[in-house]
Amino acid sequence: MEEEKILPGQKASLISDLQERIDSRDEEIKALRKGLAQKDKAIGALEQRLRQEETLIFKWRQEILRLKGIEDTLAWKAVRRFFNFLEDVVLPPHTRRGQLFIEILSRLRTHSEGPPKSEEGQNHPFLGSRQEFESTDPFPCHGSEALTFPVGVEPQVSIIIPAWNRFGYTYRCLKSILEKTSDVQYEIIIVDDGSTDETKGLSGKVRNIRLIRSESNLGFVRACNMGAEKARGEYLLFLNNDTEVTEGWLKAMVGLMENDRTVGVVGAKLIFPEGCLQEAGSIVWSDGMTSGYGRGEDPDSPPFCYRKEVDYCSGACLLVRKRLFFDLGRFDEIYSPAYFEDADLCLGAKRMGYKVAYHPEAAIKHHEHGSGTREKAIDLYYKNRLKFVKKWGPVLKKHLKPKPENVLRARDARTGKRMLVIDEIIPVSSLGSGYPRTTVLLKYLAELGYVITFFPLTDGFPYQPGTKALQRMGIEVFYGEGLNLHRHLEERHDFYDVVLVSRPHNADRVMQHLRKFFPKALILYDAEALYSLREIERLRLRGVPLNQSEESEIIRRELGSMxxxxSIIVVSEYEKERMEAYGLKNLFRWGYPFSLRPPQKAFEERKDLLFVGGFLQSPSPNEDAMLHFAQAIFPRIQESLGCGLLVVGTNYLESVSRLQSDHITVVGFVEELTDYYERSRIFVVPTRFAAGISLKLLEAMGHGVPAVVTPLIARQLGLADGQGVLVGKDDEDFAAKVVELYENEKLWRELQREALDFVRQHFDPEEMKSRLANFFRSFDAR
Structure with a gap:
């Protein structure tokens, strides 16, 4: 290839261009080096800060150990008894003497010693932010895009946001509402509380909001009241301007109000920007002090993820029924400019018979102290605490004392008995295996007022929608890797009034420990199935001969832990009688509540046979039943009818998947079974070994689908051939019964009617809930 020649006049120009490029690159390299130096400096500062934090944590740990050592001494115990006597007898906080004593201590704290500080000068841990204290805006929003809210809506909720300067905070708050709130009709009311920054020009950057201006700084309490006067919504949502909302927050809070008319106030889960928890509801102690529950913890930890009643929730994000708010006289302005107005409002709601609820699905990022200085805040906190104690003295006497050992009890304001439920996994109805019944049992117990903790002993995975459903019932559900029941029992020693254990292998592991940790608790065993009976039937099918002594030994082994x-809860009269024969007493029969679903389609509109059950492991009763039916019974039916078979249920087994054919459809998991019940003419239960009761048979009968079952299944429910079901004594008889029922409309209608009557008489939800309540009430009388 020929070289390109450079003409004499081009050489100087090329050299000049090259030099300029080199100079430009040098400048870029210098800039990069400068940037790297700055980053190195920043990294060094962060490393130094980390070392300081680690040193601080070490010092705190050492201090905790030192204080623990002091606490264990006889001298400290004597001092503690003296101060308890001083507080309870000599200077109770509800008396004038007590209030004077508190005021003296407050003045000493805030003036003589200065405000409480950590080594890093951080804010006092119990204080929230309020808009009346000046600080620098960390989020300047010069040139930010305009925000346009929906127009022309009839608001269900009025979101009231007081703002005094800090436009950056307010803008980010509004932007998050616009982006994360699309499922509730709302209006935005901004109360400009005498701002001097860009907040004054808010209407030019945010459209379709209502802006109320105050010429002077009124403070948080009066600004909220001013905004409430202009609200059009059924609900008032008071929101700090230094917050950012998350997806679904408002729908969750409003939904709780809509579904429970006894709830008057709902609060949110407040999370610090760095990701740790600020509070999951708050506690009011007997001396008027307050604590945010869970501060500094992981916000996704189980104790912070279930609905509950609380003493109060922070006014940083608080939903209130508008009528209730005005019946209470709005926020009490004795607390102006701020602090204790939220606790005061919540106690007022409780006095009027309403509940104050915490909703964990309303997660709010909160820049605590983003709008205030701590010195002024602490001074106000202590002053307003005096007013709070004076107003609510008689009520506060009923609250717990501010002690670490009382936090667990004080975190949940419900007064029902505390119950620990131990089972295999978090119940998911789609898995079968008795879990649909477990879910209903937990639901009824929660509705009866029990404050429940659920602990999965084998598998801590948070299966959905089961976990979320229980949390919405107000049940604390433990989940995650590394769950340790023994540690849980130790940490909550004497905390539970009732412990309920299900499944024999779980009972074998825990029954011996329960009396040690909960000597006064009622210990119950839920026998959702007598597994030994199932095992005996399985061995018979495999051709393993068992004499009466061997059968008895298998049964006795299971009954040992029970x-x-x-007391023991059993699911059927048959299993109850078997247990009584082995000397067990205090047995209570409680099956599976089911609400009737009146059938819609007529006989001639239905074509298929239907089997419903989960195939989770091999071998199992459902796998055996379906494989045997497909191979030994269904071909006989096909010879006469030519109908199809639908196999519906969670399926993890290849053996079942291989049954798919022109006449057998392996459907798998289905969220809603109604359509399958409606299209099917006959429900089949060819189960050859099982225990407990067939929940899916009850559901099919409750949907008006006549069934053909084995003698085992009929015995479980106390059914006879021709009374609600047909019973196939063997494979040939089973196939013949299916054919007869499929072709005989008169028989089909008669069995449909009897099946619906059977479910109505024996498994009515209200009647079963009443029986459950009476069962637990019987122990209260002892």
Missing amino acids: KQAD
């Missing part, structure tokens, strides 16, 4: 319980 005997340690105060």
Whole structure:
């Protein structure tokens, strides 16, 4: 290839261009080096800060150990008894003497010693932010895009946001509302509380909001009241301007109000910007002090993720029924400019018979102290605490004392008995195996007022929608890797009034420990199935001969741990009689509540056979039933009818998947079964070994689908051939019964009617809930 020649006049020009490029690159390299130096400096500062934090944590740990050592001494115990006597007898906070004593201590704290500080000068841990204290805006929003809210709506909720300067905070708050709130009709009311920054020009950057201006700084309490006067919504949502909302927050809070008319106030889960928890509801102690529950913890930890009643929730994000708010006289302005107005409002709502609820699905990022200085805040906190104690003295006497050992009890304001439920996994109805019944049992117990903790002993995975459903019922559900029941029992020693254990292998592991940790608790065992009976039937099918002594030994082995319980819940009369034959007492029969679903389609509109059950492991009763039916019974039916078979249910087994054919459809998991019940003419239960009761048979009967079952299944429910079901004594008889029922409309209609009557008489939800309540009430009388 020929070289390109450079003409004499081009050489100087090329050299000049090259030099300029080199100079430009040098400048870029210098800039990069400068940037790297700055980053190195920043990294060094962060490393130094980390070392300081680690040193601080070490010092705190050492201090905790030192204080623990002091606490264990006889001298400290004597001092503690003296101060308890001083507080309870000599200077109770509800008396004038007590209030004077508190005021003296407050003045000493805030003036003589200065405000409480950590080594890093951080804010006092119990204080929230309020808009009346000046600080620098960390989020300047010069040139930010305009925000346009929906127009022309009839608001269900009026979101009231007081703002005094800090436009950057307010803008980010509004932007998050616009982006994360699309499922509730709302209006935005901004109360400009005498701002001097860009907040004054808010209407030019945010459209379709209502802006109320105050010429002077009124403070948080009066600004909120001013905004409430202009609200059009059924609900008032008071929101700090230094917050950012998350997806679904408002729908969750409003939904709780809509579904429970006894709830008057709902608060949110407040999370610090760095990701740790600020509060999951708040506690009011007997001396008028307050604590945010869970501060500094992981916000996704189980104790912070279930609905509950609380003493109060922070006014940083608080939903209130508008009528209730005005019946209470709005926020009490004795607390102006701020602090204790939220606790005061919540106690007022409780006095009027309403509940104050915490909703964990309303997660709010909160820049605590983003709008205030701590010195002024602490001074106001202590002053307003005096007013709070004076107003609510008689009520506060009923609250717990501010002690670490009382936090667990004080975190949940419900007064029902505390119950620990131990089972295999978090119940998911789609898995079958008795879990649909477990879910209903937990629901009824929660509705009866029990404050429940659920602990999965084998698998801590948070299966959905089961976990969320229980949390919405107000049940604390433990989940995650590394769950340790023994540690849980130790940490909550004497905390539970009732312990309920399900499944024999779980009972074998825990029954011996329960009396040690909960000596006064009622210990119950839920026998959702007598597994030994199932095992005996399985061995028979495999051709393993068992004599009466061997059968008895298998049964006695299962019953051993049950005997340690105060009472046993059984699911069928048949299993109850078997247990009584082995000397067990205090047995209570409670099956599976089911609400009737009146059938819609007529006989001639239905074509298929239907089997419903989960195939989770091999071998199992459902796998055996379906494989045997497909191979030994269904071909006989096909010879006469030519109908199809639908196999519906969670399926993890290849053996079942291989049954798919022109006449057998392996459907798998289905969220809603109604359509399958409606299209099917006959429900089949060819189960050859099982225990408990067939929940899916009850559901099919409750949907008006006549069934053909084995003698085992009929015995479980106390059914006879021709009374609500047909019973196939063997494979040939089973196939013949299916054919007869499929072709005989008169028989089909008669069985449909009897099936609906059977479910109505024996499994009515209200009647079963009443029986459950009476069962637990019987122990209260002892």
